[in-house]
Amino acid sequence: xxxxxxxxxxxxxxxxxxxxxxxxxxxxxxxxxxxxxxxxxxxxxxxxxxxxxxxxxxxxxxxxxxxxxxxxxxxxxxxxxxxxxxxxxxxxxxxxxxxxxxxxxxxxx
Amino acid sequence: xxxxxxxxxxxxxxxxxxxxxxxxxxxxxxxxxxxxxxxxxxxxxxxxxxxxxxxxxxxxxxxxxxxxxxxxxxxxxxxxxxxxxxxxxxxxxxxxxxxxxxxxxxxxxxxx
Numbered sequence: 609x610x611x612x613x614x615x616x617x618x619x620x621x622x623x624x625x626x627x628x629x630x631x632x633x634x635x636x637x638x639x640x641x642x643x644x645x646x647x648x649x650x651x652x653x654x655x656x657x658x659x660x661x662x663x664x665x666x667x668x669x670x671x672x673x674x675x676x677x678x679x680x681x682x683x684x685x686x687x688x689x690x691x692x693x694x695x696x697x698x699x700x701x702x703x704x705x706x707x708x709x710x711x712x713x714x715x716x717x
Numbered sequence: 718x719x720x721x722x723x724x725x726x727x728x729x730x731x732x733x734x735x736x737x738x739x740x741x742x743x744x745x746x747x748x749x750x751x752x753x754x755x756x757x758x759x760x761x762x763x764x765x766x767x768x769x770x771x772x773x774x775x776x777x778x779x780x781x782x783x784x785x786x787x788x789x790x791x792x793x794x795x796x797x798x799x800x801x802x803x804x805x806x807x808x809x810x811x812x813x814x815x816x817x818x819x820x821x822x823x824x825x826x827x828x829x
Binding site (some may be wrong): 612614659704709710 | 749751753758759760762763774809819820821822823
């Protein structure tokens with residue numbers, strides 16, 4: 609069955625420290641993966657997509673098909689990065705998305 | 718520009734009462750529409766999606782139903798609410814063929 613796993617409910621790091629939010633997926637097809645973010649009192653919004661291979665707000669995520677992972681990384685965390693982060697999988701050729709349970713990132717001053 | 722609206726923002730309903738949550742999208746035509754539920758510890762669960770008027774796909778067998786009476790209107794309903802229906806309901810849209818979903822502000826439903 610298709611599944612997205614985010615093992616950490618809460619991740620606390622100090623400002624300036626590296627951040628890695630873990631995401632693993634289970635899917636037999638060709639995965640299309642995303643990271644969505646929800647800042648306090650804001651709507652859920654797209655952060656980045658694996659195919660674009662871009663860096664958004666200093667965050668990057670690399671798809672590792674061998675490890676079925678799509679971890680989100682940032683070398684130096686900032687306080688404004690504190691938010692809820694969701695990893696999502698779009699099933700190829702469909703309109704369906706599967707989201708993980710989310711990880712709350714807290715960046716401490 | 719495109720916008721998505723949801724109402725009400727919060728709702729407290731007794732068990733056994735009916736439910737109607739509404740979502741509308743402005744500034745686009747023939748969007749794909751989605752209803753998700755966000756429950757504590759369970760992430761975002763896809764409930765329904767629609768690719769056109771009257772076309773509804775259900776993902777999770779449950780006490781809820783969805784309808785799309787107009788191109789940019791998506792309604793989530795229940796005839797009799799259960800305690801387990803409590804949660805945060807999010808509506809989202811995307812342009813057909815595009816990858817990005819745009820989410821509404823959500824409705825917090827508490828069933829008492």
